[in-house]
Amino acid sequence: MSVRDRYWLRLLLLVGIPVGVLLLFFVLPLVIMLWLSFHDGMPPAPYTLENYVRLFDGLYLNVLWRTLTMTVQVTVLVTIVGYTLAYSVVQFSRRTTLLLLLVILPFWTNYIVRMYALINIFQTGGAMSWALNAVGVLNEDYGMLFTHEAVLIGLAYVWLPLATLPFYASLSNLDTDLIDASKDLGAGPIKTFYSVTLPLTYNGLIAGIILVAIPTFGAFVTPALLGGTDQIMIGNVIDQQFNQAFNWPFGAAIGIFVSLIVLVVLGLSTKIGGNIVGVGGDQQ
Amino acid sequence: MSALGSAFGWLERFCHNYGPKIGRSTIVIVLLALWLPIVLVVVMSFAADGVLSFPPDNLTLEWYFVFLENDAAISSVFTTMKVSLVATPITVALATMLSYGVSRYDFRGKSAIQGLVTLPIIVPLIVVGVALALFFGMINVGGGFWSVVAAHVVRTIPFAALIILPTFMTFDRSLEEASKDLGANELETFWNVTLPNIMPAIVAGGILAFTVSFNEFIYTYFVRGTGMETMPIYLWSRIQHNVTPEVNVLSVVFLVVAILLVLVAVLLTNISRLTMRS
Structure with missing residues (x-):
């Protein structure tokens, strides 16, 4: 040879x-x-083509709309909190590695365990109910399990660490001299933020948004455990078609539809400058 | 100055004066929000009255003993270990081969391959989970141990590759050339020179792959068929049907294992490797 x-x-x-x-x-x-x-x-x-036509029935259109609304809400919430967190870690603290580790570790905790932890807090008579009674806001058992808000908080809770990482990466690469220069030239903190910091961390911002939006759109475990039957998202419909209705072709069509949406979102994001391939994270 | 202008000026001064304080408070609040639910699970695992009584009146180790005597729970721990201990070496071997090939050889389609390796992280888990179940159903293999292992390999390859590949890329090639100049062949060089140098990354990649496999739920849920009950599957069915105090104990087991593994991986590599490829 x-x-x-x-x-x-x-x-x-x-x-x-x-x-x-x-x-x-x-x-x-x-x-x-x-x-x-x-x-x-x-x-x-x-x-x-019936399986794809059926997706646009009123019933499934409703679920799609709820999924889309949820995705936008979770993404906005996580982006604001995560970016603020990353910014504060970079600008206002010295123990960066420790803080970053404290943000990441919950993320590597089992997803189901984290959902169970939230159930303990949200359920009627749970930790939140106890806390609200203890400070005197309420005088009765309270629960928010199986609501839209419970799913929203649950998804934000699991994706926040993931989004914070690319935010942190882009913010820590930012040359602080540029911020000082802007301030020396008379700009205040807000003006400096939107004319210097935000444009220069744009790629990290897009990457974080994508990392939250895609798995939220395909979410299945969180709406099942925290939302119950009233708050199902498109991922739960796939599960139902596959495990209960045994309509595999329709379940497959929904899966393909979800993948297509993900591909479109990814394509758009690379077009406007985000680079997701460099960021390793996990979804569930 | 207009009213809007003076309001903006006031906001600028406010941010200038209180920005750092607001930032530091955000860190504290967010970290509390991230950790409080987890800490509560640990506390509740010692609660004498079980799952539905918050706050616990008395603390006990009782549920830990109950957990140890629960055959279904213990067997789910062993199932998880078996799957992860088989899937992880396969993943590490595949990721190492791929990283070596991509970093040492010149060929077309390299970026396509890197894209393919990253893709399982990006495509929603439920889509791939269902697709894998369809696939194993169609080829008449169905669920079972090896189907679950194959699913776990697909799931974990991106994580191992994301850590191992950059290390191969930045490895000092002159060491390999020196070894070959001294008469070693490619395999000897890989075994005696390359491998010892990239070992920390391989171990870290392996630990990360193991952690992902150990925690894996969605692929397993669709692929397993009946009978294969891993820890996350067991936990899921407990939560859905009948929460017993051992669920808290099982959660604590998960927590301890995951945190230890990630800390070891962080010590072996550096933290930025664990979070992003740079």
Whole structure:
């Protein structure tokens, strides 16, 4: 075997095997899902577009609208709090590593455990009810489980650490001399913020927004545990079609639809300058 | 000066004077909000009266003993360990091969491959979970141990690669060239020179992959079929049907394991590696 052949063989083994695994267990399943979504029942059933048309029925349109509203609300909330947090860590504190670690560690705690922790707080007679009674705001048991707000807070709680990371990265790369220069030239803190800081951390801002918006749109566990049957999001409909209604083609169509939306959002974000590929995070 | 202008000036002075205070308060409030629910779970795991009594009147270790005698809970711990201990070495091997190939060889489509490796993090978990279940159903494999392991490998590869790849990229290649000049072949060079140097990143990547696999819920939920009950699945069904005090104990087990693992990974690599690729 020539040196050149051995080179290609090695490359094929080294890169080919991992890529092969991803093609087999990641890309192929998604392709099968796409294929199935065009069937009227399990193959060899005839081809149809009905599954996609059905998505725009009143019932599912309602769920889609709720999912979209929730995504926007969670993203705005997390962006404001997370950016403020990252800004404060960079500008006003010295123990950056410790603070960052304290922000990240809850994120690596099991997702279901974090949801359970919130259930303890939100449930009727739970920690929040106790606290409100203790300070005298209320004089009865209170609970906010299975409400829109519970899901909103739950999603914001899990994504806040994730969004804070790219915010922090872009803010800590910002040259502080530029801020000082702006202030020396007479701009106040607010003017400096929107004419210097914000434009220069734009990419990190977009990356954080994407990291929150995408998994929120596909959320399934949080609305199931904190929202119950009244607050279902599109992810829960996929679960229902798959595990209860056993309408796999329709479930597949919703999955493809959600993926398409994610791709469009990603495409838009790269167009306006965010770079998500460099940011590793986790979603659930 | 207009009223609006003077209001703006007042706001500027307010931010100038109180900005740092507001910032520091934000840090304290957000950290409290992040940690309070977690601390409460730990406290409740010692509550004598069980799950529905806040605040606890008496503290006890009783539920820890009850947990240890709960066969279903303990068996879910072992199932999780089995899946994660099998999936993690596979993931680390694949991520290391890929990183070595991408950093040492020149070929077309490199950025496409890097995109492919990142994609499982980006596509909503429920979509891939359902797609994997469809796939295993169609090829008549169904759920079970190896299907869950395959799902965990897909889920964890991005995390391992995100840590291992940059280390290969920044590794000083002249060391490898020196080894080859001294007569070692490529495999000997990799084994004796490259591997010891990138070992911390491989271990950190492995720990991170293990942590993700250990916590994995959604892929497992769809792929497992019946019978495979990992810790997150067990926790999920307990919460949905009947919360017992052991749920708090199981949560504490999760917490301790995850925090220890992440702290070790942070010590081995640096914190920025763990959070972003730079």
